[in-house]
Amino acid sequence: MAASLWLPELIFYRVLTIALKQYTVSFGSSFTLQSNRHELYGGPMKASRFAVPLALVLCLPVTLFAKRLISDYSLRIHIYETHWNHNSWGYHAFGRANLFDEKGVPHGVEFTYDCDDHLMASSGNEAYPAMWKKQGQSIDVVFGEIGSKPDSFHDCEFKVAEKQFVFYHSQGGLGTESAQDFLAKNKNELPTVGAATPADIPVSANPRNAY
Numbered sequence: 001m002a003a004s005l006w007l008p009e010l011i012f013y014r015v016l017t018i019a020l021k022q023y024t025v026s027f028g029s030s031f032t033l034q035s036n037r038h039e040l041y042g043g044p045m046k047a048s049r050f051a052v053p054l055a056l057v058l059c060l061p062v063t064l065f066a067k068r069l070i071s072d073y074s075l076r077i078h079i080y081e082t083h084w085n086h087n088s089w090g091y092h093a094f095g096r097a098n099l100f101d102e103k104g105v106p107h108g109v110e111f112t113y114d115c116d117d118h119l120m121a122s123s124g125n126e127a128y129p130a131m132w133k134k135q136g137q138s139i140d141v142v143f144g145e146i147g148s149k150p151d152s153f154h155d156c157e158f159k160v161a162e163k164q165f166v167f168y169h170s171q172g173g174l175g176t177e178s179a180q181d182f183l184a185k186n187k188n189e190l191p192t193v194g195a196a197t198p199a200d201i202p203v204s205a206n207p208r209n210a211y
Contacts, residue, residue, distance in 0.1 A: 070129070070142070070153075070196050070197065070198060070201075071195035071196060071197075072131050072195075073129035073130055073131045073140075073142055073195075073196040074102045074129075074131065074193065074194055074195055074196065075099060075100060075101060075102065075129070075130040075131060075132070075139065075193070076099075076100040076127035076128065076129060076130065076191040076192075076193050077097050077098070077099050077100070077109075077111075077122075077127055077128050077130045077139065077141060077158070078097055078098045078100070078106075078122045078125075078126070078127040078128075078189065078191060079095060079096075079097045079119065079120075079121045079122045079128070080095070080096050080097055080098070080121060080122070080167045080168075080169065080174055081095045081096045081097075081121065081167075081174060082094075082095035082118075082119065082120070082121050083095060084118040086118075089116075090114060090115055090116045090117075091113075091114070091115060091116070091117065091118040092112075092113075092114050093112065093113050093114075093115075093118050093119070094110070094111065094112040094113075095110070095111055095121075096108070096109070096110050096111070096167050096174060097109055097110075097111055097122075097167070098166050098167055098182075099130070099139070099160065099162075100127065100190075100191060100193050101193070102193060102194065103193070104183075104190065104193045105179055105183075106166045106179050106182055106183070107162050107163070107166065107179070108162070108163035108164075108165050108166040108167050108176065109160040109161060109162050109163065110160070110161045110163065111158045111159065111160045111161075112158070112159050113141075113156050113157060113158045113159065115156035115157075116154075116156075117143070117145060117154060117156065119141075119143055119156070119204055120204040122202070122204075124188065124189070125188060125189050125190055125191050125192075126191065126202050126204075127191035127202075128141045128142065128143050128201070128202055128204075129141070129142050129196035129200055129201055130142070130158070133157055136162065137159065137160065138157055138158060138159045138160060139157070139158050139160060140155050140156070140157055140158075141155060141156050141157075141158050142154070142155045142196070142201055143155075143156070143201060143202055143203070143204060144201050144202065144203030144204070145203065146203055146204070148203075150203075151198070153198075153201055163176075165177060165178060165179075166178070166179050166182045168182055168185075168186055168189070
């Protein structure tokens with residue numbers, strides 16, 4: 001028979017769940033990244049004030065795990081093609097993109113995500129800062145929302161599948177080629193990689209609840 005959880009254990013696991021699902025990420029002194037689970041507990045700021053102090057007292061490792069800096073986002077994802085549909089709680093989307101590693105080498109990927117916002121395709125050499133969440137499986141992507149405060153950003157987990165080629169625009173559609181050919185022929189689409197700053201974050205997400 002499984003042993004029953006004691007009250008302190010129940011409190012710990014409850015706080016662990018809250019802290020992982022709802023958190024505020026510091027970008028130094030003035031920038032914050034709001035979790036996409038903004039609808040829980042009356043909004044992101046209220047939930048963060050509740051979850052973070054409790055986590056500090058009862059499960060310090062949780063806050064250390066959840067805290068991230070914008071400079072941690074050293075990858076860039078340039079979205080070429082995206083499709084989405086709206087449901088009762090947010091957006092389901094899928095598409096194709098090039099994921100640039102820390103050295104600026106592109107890797108073609110197909111992606112899918114389920115988030116509160118849906119992101120626009122990238123323009124020019126614009127790309128969303130990203131970081132690995134699960135190496136080779138998923139990335140965390142940070143972005144700004146149209147009409148929101150300039151110092152407020154959001155994040156979304158993209159599940160990705162890497163291809164043996166990269167994508168490029170070709171006669172109104174998408175073509176594929178090697179990373180070496182892409183780097184030689186598409187220099188106008190190469191983003192700046194490395195530690196991100198707030199200036200690197202595209203404000204390209206449609207407002208929440210927009211159809």
